[in-house]
Amino acid sequence: MSDRITENLKNGRGFIPFVTAGDPDDETSLEILKLLAARGANVIELGVPFSDPMADGVVIQRSSQRALDRGVNLASVLSLAAKLRVSSDVPLVLFSYLNPILRFGIDGLCSAAKKSGVDGILIVDAVDDEARELADKFAEHGISLISLVSPTTSDGRLENICRNARGFIYAVSRAGVTGAANSHSNEAELLAARVRKFTDLPIAVGFGISTAEQVENVWKFADAAVVGSAIVAEIEASIKANDALARVEALLDQLLPLQKAAHTHKVEGSRL
Amino acid sequence: MNCEPDNKGYWGEFGGRFVPETLVAPLDELNEAYLASRDDPEFHAELADLLNHYSGRPTSLYYARRLSEEVGGAQIYLKREDLNHTGAHKINNCLGQILLARRMGKTRIVAETGAGQHGVATATVCALFGLKCVVYMGSEDIRRQELNVFRMQLLGAEVRSVDTGSRTLKDAINEALRDWVSNISDTYYLLGSALGPHPYPLMVREFQSVIGREARRQILEETGKLPDLLVACVGGGSNAIGLFHPFLDDENVQMTGVEAGGRGAALGEHAARFAKGAAVGVLQGTRSYVLQDDDGNIASTHSVSAGLDYASVGPEHSYLRDIGRIKYDSVTDAEALDAFQLLSRTEGIIPALESAHAIAYAVKQAPKMQREQIMIVNVSGRGDKDVDSVRQLLNGGEK
Numbered sequence: 001m002s003d004r005i006t007e008n009l010k011n012g013r014g015f016i017p018f019v020t021a022g023d024p025d026d027e028t029s030l031e032i033l034k035l036l037a038a039r040g041a042n043v044i045e046l047g048v049p050f051s052d053p054m055a056d057g058v059v060i061q062r063s064s065q066r067a068l069d070r071g072v073n074l075a076s077v078l079s080l081a082a083k084l085r086v087s088s089d090v091p092l093v094l095f096s097y098l099n100p101i102l103r104f105g106i107d108g109l110c111s112a113a114k115k116s117g118v119d120g121i122l123i124v125d126a127v128d129d130e131a132r133e134l135a136d137k138f139a140e141h142g143i144s145l146i147s148l149v150s151p152t153t154s155d156g157r158l159e160n161i162c163r164n165a166r167g168f169i170y171a172v173s174r175a176g177v178t179g180a181a182n183s184h185s186n187e188a189e190l191l192a193a194r195v196r197k198f199t200d201l202p203i204a205v206g207f208g209i210s211t212a213e214q215v216e217n218v219w220k221f222a223d224a225a226v227v228g229s230a231i232v233a234e235i236e237a238s239i240k241a242n243d244a245l246a247r248v249e250a251l252l253d254q255l256l257p258l259q260k261a262a263h264t265h266k267v268e269g270s271r272l
Numbered sequence: 273m274n275c276e277p278d279n280k281g282y283w284g285e286f287g288g289r290f291v292p293e294t295l296v297a298p299l300d301e302l303n304e305a306y307l308a309s310r311d312d313p314e315f316h317a318e319l320a321d322l323l324n325h326y327s328g329r330p331t332s333l334y335y336a337r338r339l340s341e342e343v344g345g346a347q348i349y350l351k352r353e354d355l356n357h358t359g360a361h362k363i364n365n366c367l368g369q370i371l372l373a374r375r376m377g378k379t380r381i382v383a384e385t386g387a388g389q390h391g392v393a394t395a396t397v398c399a400l401f402g403l404k405c406v407v408y409m410g411s412e413d414i415r416r417q418e419l420n421v422f423r424m425q426l427l428g429a430e431v432r433s434v435d436t437g438s439r440t441l442k443d444a445i446n447e448a449l450r451d452w453v454s455n456i457s458d459t460y461y462l463l464g465s466a467l468g469p470h471p472y473p474l475m476v477r478e479f480q481s482v483i484g485r486e487a488r489r490q491i492l493e494e495t496g497k498l499p500d501l502l503v504a505c506v507g508g509g510s511n512a513i514g515l516f517h518p519f520l521d522d523e524n525v526q527m528t529g530v531e532a533g534g535r536g537a538a539l540g541e542h543a544a545r546f547a548k549g550a551a552v553g554v555l556q557g558t559r560s561y562v563l564q565d566d567d568g569n570i571a572s573t574h575s576v577s578a579g580l581d582y583a584s585v586g587p588e589h590s591y592l593r594d595i596g597r598i599k600y601d602s603v604t605d606a607e608a609l610d611a612f613q614l615l616s617r618t619e620g621i622i623p624a625l626e627s628a629h630a631i632a633y634a635v636k637q638a639p640k641m642q643r644e645q646i647m648i649v650n651v652s653g654r655g656d657k658d659v660d661s662v663r664q665l666l667n668g669g670e671k
């Protein structure tokens with residue numbers, strides 16, 4: 001089974017940025033998404049803010065709170081997605097906790113998400129039967145439930161999860177919450193190798209990926225690197241000077257030096 | 273009646289296991305260890321020994337003569353969980369879980385606490401077994417319960433202040449979960465109420481059911497009959513489910529769980545999860561009634577009592593409420609404060625502010641009942657920890 005998400009990650013060296021929708025404000029958030037798309041994001045993860053993000057570290061917690069303080073909700077996240085769709089085909093995956101989705105209503109969400117051009121949804125706190133039921137409903141509308149696996153996931157579970165998975169497999173680099181880490185363990189590599197036994201879907205590695213070295217390293221054994229907190233931290237740091245775009249762009253230059261060259265080339269080319 | 277959850281931890285539509293994938297393996301490991309302990313007579317013997325000789329069980333069932341005469345109507349018996357070591361029912365669960373943690377070879381314990389009673393009980397059992405202990409506590413609760421913070425520190429625990437969200441119990445649970453998910457190899461999460469992902473709600477209920485088993489035996493010995501009504505306060509709901517559960521098959525025994533009505537009916541002003549406008553949702557690993565806004569974000573709550581100040585409720589309570597077996601009601605901050613003073617004055621027993629909610633309901637209900645009817649009220653904890661904040665409240669304005 002192939003879809004746009006899978007298609008966009010099949011060539012490896014993939015880059016999947018995460019940002020919280022509506023942070024620091026709707027307009028800037030949309031500009032950041034456009035920038036990420038223009039700079040070669042293969043998939044974009046769009047965070048739905050939630051009051052109790054138990055799987056997130058402090059950077060994304062604060063970003064989530066900023067968005068909530070401004071009244072961002074699932075409906076406004078979808079409208080942001082729709083606005084990005086006007087100018088970009090980049091596959092979009094919503095990253096959410098379950099309760100806001102239950103409150104919105106599953107059926108309503110499926111049709112609204114489809115209309116807004118959302119390709120996939122990852123729900124942090126849905127596993128097992130609950131995840132499978134959601135995956136089936138989403139699939140009826142052509143939306144992929146993205147599955148997350150962890151170094152603690154047994155082979156038996158991996159096999160089950162991979163059998164039902166769509167889009168890509170999100171492999172968590174370590175047992176922990178989101179956010180930068182200094183550890184240099186090979187847990188992620190071991191996990192990716194185990195996942196590979198059960199599926200041909202692309203594997204993306206996330207949690208604690210914040211430097212170009214880490215991204216390069218992930219590309220050695222997986223198809224894509226997810227970078228979240230590092231980008232969100234730049235957005236947070238930009239609030240006073242209102243220079244989010246410049247900061248995110250500078251971070252991308254660091255993280256993806258080769259893409260920088262290609263991008264510069266393309267932009268210059270288009271001027272001619 | 274059948275009140276066992278299915279093997280996925282569901283009572284009807286309530287319960288389950290809603291956690292990030294990383295926590296699935298440790299929860300499976302916990303469930304396995306718990307089920308093995310449940311069938312192991314040695315485990316039960318060791319636990320019974322600790323409950324009796326360390327915590328001082330059985331706690332007494334005491335006929336509150338002066339209180340009963342003062343309010344009229346039914347005879348009010350008090351189940352004295354306040355007489356436990358550490359001053360609340362929380363120790364029952366902590367002793368059970370610490371034995372489990374040891375069997376699992378865990379060396380570090382994390383816990384959340386609201387009022388501080390569960391934190392104190394956890395710090396106590398960690399001291400008893402020489403285990404490292406970290407307790408997460410909302411900074412708002414730290415302010416309200418300074419004495420318990422120092423008590424935990426005396427017992428050798430590290431208390432970490434939580435400054436996110438409403439800075440209360442819910443936020444402390446988030447932090448404890450984040451700690452656990454980051455340290456699963458050596459760390460045991462000692463959850464303090466009948467909440468959270470499977471198997472916690474089942475396990476905590478089982479460890480707390482000693483309350484109801486004793487109370488049932490004691491009331492039969494004392495009066496030769498079963499009670500007409502059981503009353504307990506419900507935050508997460510562990511003291512209530514502990515008292516109620518052994519009576520569920522006794523059809524004529526009615527039960528009321530008392531929630532925190534706070535200072536008003538508007539969202540954010542109370543912690544009455546079963547009040548009008550209640551909605552089922554998923555919070556911190558379990559599906560249950562949850563106070564939330566229209567976007568599914570968890571509402572802030574208010575109660576004069578930190579232990580009842582929580583936006584959701586144990587899933588078994590939601591089930592028992594929906595099938596009509598247990599009734600739930602709420603009393604306000606002001607009513608709880610009155611009851612706090614009434615019990616102190618009439619019986620010489622200063623209850624925890626949490627337990628004062630149960631007393632407040634009881635004194636409203638007793639006059640509607642007959643003299644020969646019997647009510648058992650769970651005094652889940654003693655009020656020493658609340659004396660200072662009650663003094664400030666009575667002297668006008670919030671602390």
